[in-house]
Amino acid sequence: MKILYHHRVASKDGQYVHIDAIVSQLRAKGHEIIMVAPNVAEGADFGSDGGWVAAIRSKMPRFISELLEFSYSFLVFFKLLKAIRQHRPDVIYERYNLFLPAGIWAKKLCKLPLQLEVNSPLYDERKQYGGITLARLAKWSEYYAWRNADRVLPVTNVLADYIRAAGVSDDKIKVIPNGVDRAVFSAQEQHNRAAQFAGKIVVGFVGFCREWHQLDQVMNKLAAMNNRHIHFLVVGDGPVIGELVAQAESLGFAEAFTTTGLVSREDMPYWLDQIDIALQPAVTPWASPLKLLEYLAKGLAIVAPDTPNIKELLRHEHNALLFAKNNDTQMITHIQTLIENAQLRKALQDNALATIEDKRLSWSDNADCIVDWFNEHRQSK
Template structure:
C-alpha cells in the first residue's frame, strides 16, 4: 500500500531534530511497519536523516524565498497548485496524509479531487499561534485556506482536546475530529538501566528545544535551591534553541555552573543514550492561558522508565497519573517543583517504582504503532501487515 504524506510548512524540517520533525519520522516508521510506504512531500528536508529512513521517497515542496511576509503568504498560497501537480506526477496513492500547515490545502484537495481517503493531522491552532508568536498579515486568507483544508479532509486527527475544541469552531471540521495524542517509539527508547551504586550522583534531566514556553528557567531556579539540600545532584539539559544563551547566563548568575551541563543540539538517534544518564526527568511547563500541546518528551521519559515531574497543564493530566507514573505539581505554584524533586532525590525506591510503571504504560498505551493503527482504522484504510 502506498500513501502520500504532505508537509508544506517551511519551518518543519522532515529530517531535522525538532519535535515536529521526530513526529514525521515516527509516523513514517510506524506506517512502514504496517506495510504502508509513504511518499513524502515536504517544504524542508533538514540535515539529520536517520539511516533507516534514507530510502524514503522524498519530493521537495517548492516555496519562493521572499523576505516580505505579506508577499510570502500570498506566494505560499499559490504554491498549492504546483504541489497538487507534483502529487499527480508521482501518483497513484491509496490515501493522503497531510500535516496541517498555515497556507496549505494541497494534500487534502488532491485527495478529495481523486476520491481518496484524506487524513489531516493538526498539532496546533496555527492561526492563533501565528498571530501570537510571529505575525499574520492576511488572517482572512489563512482562515479560508484552513476551511478548504478541513472541508476536504475525511478524518481530522487532533493531538489534544484543546486542539479539538479549536477545530470544532470551524463548521467544516465538525463531526470529523478525533483526539489522538502523540506517542513514542518503545523499540528505540529502551528502559534505562538502574545504577548499582548507592552513592550514585542523582541526575535531573530535561530534553527539548529551549524555548520560553518549556519553562527551563523555572527548572534552573528550582535546581539551584535543590543543590542547597542535595549538593551531590547534577542538572542535564539536552537540546538547543533560542533561549540557550539566556539560560546559560542564568546558571552563571546563580553560580551553579559546575552542577549544570548543556549538551547543545543532539541528533535523534543519540537522544536515548542521554536518557540512560538521567535519574529524574522534568517537564516544567509554566502556566499558560492555552496549553494545547501533546508533549513528546513526556512519552519519551515514560518509555525510558524515568520518574517524571511535570506541571499539571492540559493533556499532561491524562498522560501521567500522580503518584503512579509520575509526580504532578500546580503550574500556578512552580515553587512546588522543588519539593517534588527533593522527594524523589531522597527516595530511590519511589523513583524506581514510578519509572517501572511509566515504562509499562508507554508500552501498553502510547506506542506509535498503536497510534498509527488507530489513525488507519479511523480513516478506513486497511493496513497490510
C-alpha cells in the first residue's frame, strides 16, 4: 500500500518518537510511505524544539504567529496535491495539528480515505497552558479536521470524549494508545546494571523534571529512610535539577542521587535497566505517556496518579500503585511501600511486562490496526 503520511511537527521530542516509530513499522511491513512534513527536525539532536522556526515564532505577537500557522495550510495543501499527483498514494494518514485543515482539503479533492491521529485536544491545551488569540478560527480548524476525517485515532478514551463532544460518532473513533518497540524495550537485562546501582533499590524518574513533579519531596523521604541500599536516579533534564543536586548535598544524600542530563533515545533502554521503581508523578488528563509504556515494557514497578487516562492502562495493586491526583503524601507512601515490600514489587513488575502483550501496546500492533482499517475501507468501496 502507498500511504501519504502528513504531519507538521518541527521539534524532535516525544512527538517525533511517535512519528518515527509508526513510519518505521509501516515500512517494515512492506508499505511505501510518502512523507509531507517539515524537515526542520531532520539531523537535529533529540530534544530540539523546532530550531529557527520556533525561535522566530516566539518573538512574534501571538496573533501574527497564529495567522502564519493557518497560512501554512495553503502552502502544504499544494505540497499534498503535488505529492498525490506524483506518487498516487492509496490513502492518507495524518497527525492532527491545530490550524491545519490542509489534509482534509486534499482528502476531499482527491477522494482518498484519511485516518487522523489525535494526541491531544490542542485547542483546549493551548487555551489553558499557552493562550490563544484566534480562538474561533482555532476551534473551527480542530472540529473541521475531526469531523471530516474518515477515522479518528485518539490515544486515550478520555481524549475520545473530546472528539465525541465535537460531534464525531463512535463508529468513526478508534482509541489507539501509544506503544513501544518490543525489540528495543524488552524485559530488564540485569547484565546492563551499572556498578553504582548494583545491589540497590533504584527509584527512578524519566523526563523533563519540573516543580510540580515533587521530586524534592521524594528525595526528602528517601534520605529520611537512611537506607544505604536506596538510590534515586533522575534520567533527563529540567529547571529543578540544580535545586535537587543542592538538596542532595544538604541532606547528605549526594552519593545516593544521580542525574544524567538529557540522554539519547538510543540510550533510554539502558537507563531503564537501572530502575526498579519508576515514577509518573503527574500527567495531562488526556495523555498516553510514552515513558509509561516504556516502564511497562521494561517490567518496572510503577507509581502513578489514578487519573482516568492512566487507569486505561494501569490497575492499582496489579501492575502499579496508584495515588490520588495531587496527593504527594500518598505517592511517597507508595514509594516506601515498594521499597519495603519486595514481594509486591516483584508482582507489579511481572504484571507490567504482561500488560504490553495483553493490551497489544506495541508500535507494530498500532501499525497493523491502521493498515487493517485502510484495507477494510478499500474493500467496502
